[in-house]
Structure formats: C-alpha cells, structure tokens
Amino acid sequence: xxxxxxxxxxxxxxxxxxxxxxxxxxxxxxxxxxxxxxxxxxxxxxxxxxxxxxxxxxxxxxxxxxxxxxxxxxxxxxxxxxxxxxxxxxxxxxxxxxxxxxxxxxxxxxxxxxxxxxxxxxxxxxxxxxxxxxxxxxxxxxxxxxxxxxxxxxxxxxxxxxxxxxxxxxxxxxxxxxxxxxxxxxxxxxxxxxxxxxxxxxxxxxxxxxxxxxxxxxxxxxxxxxxxxxxxxxxxxxxxxxxxxxxxxxxxxxxxxxxxxxxxxxxxxxxxxxxxxxxxxxxxxxxxxxxxxxxxxxxxxxxxxxxxxxxxxxxxxxxxxxxxxxxxxxxxxxxxxxxxxxxxxxxxxxxxxxxxxxxxxxxxxxxxxxxxxxxxx
Numbered sequence: 001x002x003x004x005x006x007x008x009x010x011x012x013x014x015x016x017x018x019x020x021x022x023x024x025x026x027x028x029x030x031x032x033x034x035x036x037x038x039x040x041x042x043x044x045x046x047x048x049x050x051x052x053x054x055x056x057x058x059x060x061x062x063x064x065x066x067x068x069x070x071x072x073x074x075x076x077x078x079x080x081x082x083x084x085x086x087x088x089x090x091x092x093x094x095x096x097x098x099x100x101x102x103x104x105x106x107x108x109x110x111x112x113x114x115x116x117x118x119x120x121x122x123x124x125x126x127x128x129x130x131x132x133x134x135x136x137x138x139x140x141x142x143x144x145x146x147x148x149x150x151x152x153x154x155x156x157x158x159x160x161x162x163x164x165x166x167x168x169x170x171x172x173x174x175x176x177x178x179x180x181x182x183x184x185x186x187x188x189x190x191x192x193x194x195x196x197x198x199x200x201x202x203x204x205x206x207x208x209x210x211x212x213x214x215x216x217x218x219x220x221x222x223x224x225x226x227x228x229x230x231x232x233x234x235x236x237x238x239x240x241x242x243x244x245x246x247x248x249x250x251x252x253x254x255x256x257x258x259x260x261x262x263x264x265x266x267x268x269x270x271x272x273x274x275x276x277x278x279x280x281x282x283x284x285x286x287x288x289x290x291x292x293x294x295x296x297x298x299x300x301x302x303x304x305x306x307x308x309x310x311x312x313x314x315x316x317x318x319x320x321x322x323x324x325x326x327x328x329x330x331x332x333x334x335x336x337x338x339x340x341x342x343x344x345x346x347x348x349x350x351x352x353x354x355x356x357x358x359x360x361x362x363x364x365x366x367x368x369x370x371x372x373x374x375x376x377x
Contacts, residue, residue: 004097004110005226008057011164012065019137020054020155023112026070027058036127044135045113046090052159058109069106072231075372076197084125088118089339128149168224176223194272199223200246234366246270259328290337303327310352323359328367
C-alpha cells in the first residue's frame, strides 16, 4: 500500500513538472476558468500516460517546491465532473494528505489519474476550450495537439519506481498512530484495526442531541496511506463501525430566524476487504428545507442590502453584523428554494466576506462545499 505523503515527497524530489506529474499552488473548480484548466490538465496527463498513473500535487509553490497546503477538499463527486466534460474519461481520485508542519485546516491535495488506454478529449465547450479538443503534456505544459500516431509509453518504469519507494511499512504506520493520538489528545482520539491490516484513527468532541450521539471538530485519517478522510471544525458527524466497515454520516445545520435543524448531508462508507483492498462509497442524503416564499423574499432582500453596503465600504450596524454571519447559509437556502440568482449574489459576496474581520468567510467556504456536493450529484 502506498503512503501518499511519501509519494508526494518523492514526486517533489524527483524533478520538475513533466509528462506524468504536475503541481499547483491551488485549483478552483467553482469558477468556469478554473474548472476548464483543471479538466485540461486531467485530459493531458491521461493522454500522455496510457499505461501508468499520473499525478497533480496541489498546495505547492512552483518556484521552490515549498509545501504551503490548501483547504481540505472533500468533494467525492469530482468524478461526476470529469465524466460530464470528458470523452473516455480516466478514473480520477482526489485525496487530502496532511503534513506535520501544516496547520490543522491545511492539507496537500493529491489528484491521481488512472488512464483508460484511450484518447481522452473534451466532450463540450468550456471557457475558451472547444469540445473535441485533445490535450497532451509537452514537458511541463498541457497543450492541444493533433494526434496521428500511437502514443508511446515512456513513463511506466519511472512511475513504478517512484511508487515503489513510497510503500508503507510498520514503522510508518505506528508513527502515524502515535502522532495522531498525541496531536488529538484533547478530542478523544481513538483507533481501530480492520481486517488485521487497515488502521483508522478518528477524534471529535462528543455531544448528545435527543439521545443521538454526534461529533464536532472531527478528524478521520486512514493511517496506512496517510490520507485524511474527513476534517471539519463546524459540522456534526455520526460515526458507526463494524469489523469490516466504517460509516460517516455528515450533518449540516440550516435554518432561518434562529430556528435551526440538523439535516443529513452525505453518507460515506469505507469497506475493508480480506485481500488488503478497500473501497469508499458515498451517497448524498440531503433534502433541502423548504420555506415560505414571502419569508425568503424578505431575507433575500435583506442579504442584498448588506451586500451593497459591503461593496460601498459602509459600516454595518449591530443587527446587520449578526445577519452577515447567516448570509452564506441563507443565500444557499434561497437558491435551494429556486431563487436561482442567489448563487450569483453569493459569488459576488466572496471577496467582501474574505476581507471581513469575522469568521464569515469560513462559513462561506462551508456553504460552498455543501453547494458543490449538491450540484455534482
């Protein structure tokens, strides 16, 4: 089994970006331009490596390979995006890899592209790229090309060597468990071994609501691969496990006018097999709350007035400051109740929420994560 942290180190140490490996400071697939560029790189790496895996490492400075990290990204539906825009899509996996020197809310993103031995192309237009375009890697660049010859397999042995040097061992596993138990000692850390091989560590603050047990400030990690499976400082999570599976149900708190309720968002089940393999299956559970349209019109207009004041640099009064903290979630509720323009308003608000002194930008990011899961499902 590959230790993904070692794999990233080996990729960074190997050499600069090439035809099987790319690195990015960050990616933003919430915007059309960022989505298009991400798809272009996936297409190019898949086409340039018909026989071996290729990788994108996210959260690394281009100039000196400094690992700066990015926000935890738990979009389990990223394959849906790939399938929607690419013909002959490769299998793409996004994983969050923690590094000891990074703060808790930062990880390195690792995108693994598993080829299908077919030519991958854009299925339809996106941004400035036309449907039918085919991309390949030219050194460190993803370039459109006309292909009329068989693709040569030049990277398989090199990638195999890099992956073999990233294999996990008992020392790495034990170090990972001890490190997690020490680092999370204030949040009731636990571990369990599945099928005599897989080690899952998790921690969280326990709370009981109407006889149901939830956890907040949850951190869940598959030690064997050094992959962070879940991390949140905001959400409520229920955890169940058997001898062969580990189930996470994520809940979100949504509501209006100080009346909130927990709604199940997504269920993730990790199933462990006897042959040292495992699978992760996710299912969206979310059913958006429905509200009276007159009430929503009032809240929507209030949000718009606050946004206009932020744009003009005007100070908010006390009530508006309180409403500002609810602005991302209430715009989301409006959108889910068919106020289609609310999503555009939320996008407009992003730079102003990011610049605000409160923690509203964290709430915005959490809202966008919920929206992303719902849209791609």
